[in-house]
Amino acid sequence: MKTPVLPAFPRPEGMTTHDYAFARLRQAIMVGAFRPGTSITIRGLADALESSPTPVREALRQLTSIGALQFLENRRIVVPRITPARFEELISLRIALESHAARRAVAHLSDRQIDRIVALDDAIETAIAAGEKAEALIANQEFHRRIYMGNPDQVAMPLIESIWLQLGPILGIAMEHVAELYVIDRHREAIEALRRRDEDAAAEAIAADIREGIGGFDHEAVGKLLALAG
Amino acid sequence: MKTPVLPAFPRPEGMTTHDYAFARLRQAIMVGAFRPGTSITIRGLADALESSPTPVREALRQLTSIGALQFLENRRIVVPRITPARFEELISLRIALESHAARRAVAHLSDRQIDRIVALDDAIETAIAAGEKAEALIANQEFHRRIYMGNPDQVAMPLIESIWLQLGPILGIAMEHVAELYVIDRHREAIEALRRRDEDAAAEAIAADIREGIGGFDHEAVGKLLALAG
DNA sequence: TTTCAGAAATTGTGATCACAAAAGTAGATT
DNA sequence: AATCTACTTTTGTGATCACAATTTCTGAAA
The missing domain is CATH 1.20.120.530 (GntR ligand-binding domain-like)
Incomplete structure (x- = not known):
């Protein structure tokens, strides 16, 4: 599976790139825009957001902390599957x-x-x-x-x-x-x-x-x- | 307040710098090693852990996601105060x-x-x-x-x-x-x-x-x- | 057709650097 | 002594690059 398309999300001025990436992804996941098992790449997201890996990686890391995403052993990033x-x-x-x-x-x-x-x-x-x-x-x-x-x-x-x-x-x-x-x-x-x-x-x-x-x-x-x- | 001293914490081999920083800080906060209001700097921690800002910043960001730390408006990082x-x-x-x-x-x-x-x-x-x-x-x-x-x-x-x-x-x-x-x-x-x-x-x-x-x-x-x- | 080895591309990691904002410092002025 | 201004230092941010691990692709062998 490829990195999915993100729903639009206006960027408030003054918001850091990291915060924007975090907020946008979070919103997307919360409203069910991603399927369980969907894999996400740092560079793919960075391109989609027209930024660079550093702030995106921070956003993804934060999302794993709250259970929204999962870093696997092989370093792949996925939307967690549910049983x-x-x-x-x-x-x-x-x-x-x-x-x-x-x-x-x-x-x-x-x-x-x-x-x-x-x-x-x-x-x-x-x-x-x-x-x-x-x-x-x-x-x-x-x-x-x-x-x-x-x-x-x-x-x-x-x-x-x-x-x-x-x-x-x-x-x-x-x-x-x-x-x-x-x-x-x-x-x-x-x-x-x-x-x-x-x-x-x-x-x-x-x-x-x-x-x-x-x-x-x-x-x-x-x-x-x-x-x-x- | 300065960045406080971290309790010792052996680093398992194969653990990424980011994970190590996260685990060590998390442990320190959980056992009460930090006072409320203590401020933390990215570079200070990076020096203490003999690494660089990038992985440390990720760890700090994760810790804010779970309420262990707080990024203030003025971009300062502190241990949250409690009422x-x-x-x-x-x-x-x-x-x-x-x-x-x-x-x-x-x-x-x-x-x-x-x-x-x-x-x-x-x-x-x-x-x-x-x-x-x-x-x-x-x-x-x-x-x-x-x-x-x-x-x-x-x-x-x-x-x-x-x-x-x-x-x-x-x-x-x-x-x-x-x-x-x-x-x-x-x-x-x-x-x-x-x-x-x-x-x-x-x-x-x-x-x-x-x-x-x-x-x-x-x-x-x-x-x-x-x-x-x- | 299937399998497997090696090359190529992709991907996460982390160090570094330039930049801007914030905080701190020093000195002059009142 | 208190306050304000200008300069210096500190600090978070984010882009970039080299590196290593993983995956994917390719083609030959069974």
Whole structure:
């Protein structure tokens, strides 16, 4: 497999080459632009980004630290492959982390912040109705992120995003092979819990949202998806 | 503050310069060798390791990805400072992550593996009795790691170690200012739970171990420790 | 057709250098 | 003594190059 094409990504001025490479790759992996097993080369990326190996290598190294990429023994760089068992572990960890983060955020969220979260949920439904899967996915991530980030001393978000990155590749496959995203809407439930400042209910709503969403794929379904991807 | 002295660390042959720098720094931070706020320079480290900026910069970048270091706006590299609130978040996240990991490991641990874990617990007590704080700390980490790693598809360990790294600096301060490590021994309790294959009890024992160990520092105690460190 | 050895191309690694930004220093001015 | 300015030093950034390991390609032999 060759180095895949990167989705466009505007470069903010003042951003270092390294940071740009990192942000762009990270985004690409998180939204499922890469297949599991895809191999990546430093020089290939450097050419694509019109830069040189040094900053690109740093970006790739950072991505391996957070589980988004993998340096093999033979020094090849690949998007990690997923097994059904590993998938299950990731989902159960996601539930543990995110219900924890939701619980710890409840007390900090103002009504104004909750309003913005509601707006994001509307954006998700708009995107789904329009059949824009990628947009819906990004909006969904933003919905979750906005909740957890309500906690100002929050330290779980980077870990949660690490899990999202590890799920990205299989998510990309799922998006291609599933006719439409049928999002079981636990979001309303979560929002109601936030408004009531009910920590237990918020944590449970988030857990259910994950469990019934991407977590809904069972052992067999994941196996089929992976087989489809080669 | 200057770049601090690194604890010795033998370099396995065949290990790349980058990997060596990463492993050595990581270890140093995890065992509390650095104070919060300590600044680090690429060239300083390169000299200390008798190498060049390129591999060192990669190592530092990786360490920032897992929260062990921080690149400031002005491009300075520092060991992150901790606030009491952040400390509390880290502890509560540690409890959530590790009790989850313990629970998911129980079913996979063989009696033989549990025996080895018991041996590690003995090593901890030996180190404590001898007043060797650093050794006790490392053995304690190894005790926890060995439990969680029993799960072959485990994905939580890197995240847990990320938390350990973020707690490392304050742990170093605590070790200097606490007369002796008084480890409330929930380890026996955890081991018993493992032997009974009791997931709930194992998770709870680990949670209690953390809560009554490093988690025992309250808001005020953490503030004092940080004040001592400047 | 398959297999295997050797050449060629590709790729990660790490040292070096030029550059720009930031920090630190020294001296003059108020 | 305090403050500001100009100069020097330090520091992160990124491009380049040589090197070694790996992979890929090529062609001959079975």
